[in-house]
Amino acid sequence: MTLPPFHPFSLDYTANPKPYFAEFHRSGRLAFLPEMNAVAVHGYEAVRAFCDHPQMSRNPADAGLVDPEQDAIRMARWPTLEGQMRRTVAGDQQGLARMREMLAPDFKPAMIRKMATTVKEVVERICAPLAVERDVDMVTLVQTVPLVVISKLLGIDEATADAEMFLRAAPAYFRGINPLADEDCRDQAEVAANQMFAVLARTVEQRKRDPQTDMVTQVLEIAAGMGDVTTDDVVRALVILVAAGTDTTRLTTSLAVKTLLTHPAEFEALRRNRDDVKNAVMELLRFESPTKFLVRIAVEDVVWEGQTIPRGTIVLLSIMGAGWDPRVFPAPERFDVQRDLKGSLNFGFGSGYCLGVHLARLQVGTLVHYLLDHLPSTATIDEAGMRWDSRNLFLREITALPVHVR
Numbered sequence: 001m002t003l004p005p006f007h008p009f010s011l012d013y014t015a016n017p018k019p020y021f022a023e024f025h026r027s028g029r030l031a032f033l034p035e036m037n038a039v040a041v042h043g044y045e046a047v048r049a050f051c052d053h054p055q056m057s058r059n060p061a062d063a064g065l066v067d068p069e070q071d072a073i074r075m076a077r078w079p080t081l082e083g084q085m086r087r088t089v090a091g092d093q094q095g096l097a098r099m100r101e102m103l104a105p106d107f108k109p110a111m112i113r114k115m116a117t118t119v120k121e122v123v124e125r126i127c128a129p130l131a132v133e134r135d136v137d138m139v140t141l142v143q144t145v146p147l148v149v150i151s152k153l154l155g156i157d158e159a160t161a162d163a164e165m166f167l168r169a170a171p172a173y174f175r176g177i178n179p180l181a182d183e184d185c186r187d188q189a190e191v192a193a194n195q196m197f198a199v200l201a202r203t204v205e206q207r208k209r210d211p212q213t214d215m216v217t218q219v220l221e222i223a224a225g226m227g228d229v230t231t232d233d234v235v236r237a238l239v240i241l242v243a244a245g246t247d248t249t250r251l252t253t254s255l256a257v258k259t260l261l262t263h264p265a266e267f268e269a270l271r272r273n274r275d276d277v278k279n280a281v282m283e284l285l286r287f288e289s290p291t292k293f294l295v296r297i298a299v300e301d302v303v304w305e306g307q308t309i310p311r312g313t314i315v316l317l318s319i320m321g322a323g324w325d326p327r328v329f330p331a332p333e334r335f336d337v338q339r340d341l342k343g344s345l346n347f348g349f350g351s352g353y354c355l356g357v358h359l360a361r362l363q364v365g366t367l368v369h370y371l372l373d374h375l376p377s378t379a380t381i382d383e384a385g386m387r388w389d390s391r392n393l394f395l396r397e398i399t400a401l402p403v404h405v406r
């Protein structure tokens with residue numbers, strides 16, 4: 001069968017990129033996309049090298065890709081969205097390093113273990129319909145779990161209007177971060193971003209006046225020791241956290257359901273061997289990653305195995321492609337919860353490695369345990385009802401996964 005041509009935004013590639021991976025791994029080819037001034041990279045060694053490469057930046061301005069006139073227009077129309085993005089996700093290395101310094105202690109394994117009860121309580125409350133309903137859309141069911149977990153960890157009081165505003169604004173903000181979002185979507189995201197920043201700023205100010213034993217208070221203590229850190233800097237660090245940790249976790253869970261229900265024997269085996277759940281979380285992430293591409297910009301010409309990536313090229317790193325590279329993960333099409341996953345790039349590599357890795361593994365593990373308790377392996381996916389939003393560059397955005405539970 002001939003594959004439709006590769007394109008990052010095609011439904012074929014978004015929903016089932018595995019045949020494309022096989023082709024790229026066989027040929028060793030980098031996939032150049034001249035119309036996007038981009039190249040997509042799928043081999044394990046190249047993805048790992050480019051994650052944290054001296055000639056690759058996360059900031060388009062570093063490669064002269066930002067048109068100052070267009071940039072000024074965008075800044076005027078979406079000051080919060082553009083301004084915050086510039087100073088965070090695509091920010092300078094120093095800013096990112098400071099952000100990591102501020103947040104890292106809260107994400108150490110010992111701190112995360114303390115969060116286990118909170119995470120379990122949220123999962124059990126939100127996923128309760130799975131134990132009783134006949135038909136459930138898994139995407140809808142799990143979508144609020146990570147956001148509720150993170151807002152609890154940040155200490156946003158659940159019973160307040162701020163919590164309600166935060167939970168409503170955050171998804172609209174995330175939709176606007178997608179570079180392909182249309183102008184209406186970005187207008188809505190600008191409003192949402194302002195609301196989100198305001199809620200977080202109020203939480204930060206409140207903790208300054210009345211310190212607690214929570215995450216925001218600890219971040220403030222670290223920030224105080226770092227010198228000239230403003231409330232704005234702290235709020236931006238918290239926004240990165242929310243943006244990085246919410247959609248990835250929610251998509252991982254929906255994709256995990258898809259994998260488990262299409263591998264009923266492995267699902268049953270996992271039910272009998274709960275000790276395998278930890279490794280299964282990593283295998284689920286390898287098998288169906290929520291990440292479509294990590295994005296870098298080549299700031300110099302970079303040569304890889306005889307192929308030149310010219311300066312200024314947008315470099316799209318496929319984490320999932322790397323996880324399907326048979327030279328590193330033999331027989332990648334086998335879903336094996338006991339697979340040796342040392343060297344996995346599920347959570348990135350190098351200086352940008354995921355800060356929330358332990359929280360992510362805790363949340364997904366808790367959700368998998370809940371599925372093992374309440375989702376029969378006889379449940380079936382309504383394939384015709386599955387939906388994807390393929391125009392997301394960063395994430396494999398599954399938007400509907402209807403499951404007939406019982």
Ligand code: HEM
Pocket residue numbers: 051096100150240241242244245246248249252285290291294295319345346347348349351352353354355356357359360361364
């Ligand atoms: C299953 C869920 C998750 C996956 C698959 C995931 C994956 C990743 C990956 C691949 C990166 C590297 C990005 C790059 O190099 O460009 C990353 C970075 C990051 N992640 Fe996660 N992540 C998850 C959950 C979380 C959670 C729950 C949090 C925190 C609440 C979080 C916080 C972060 C932060 C702050 C960074 C940026 C680090 C930096 O730029 O220095 N992530 N994540």
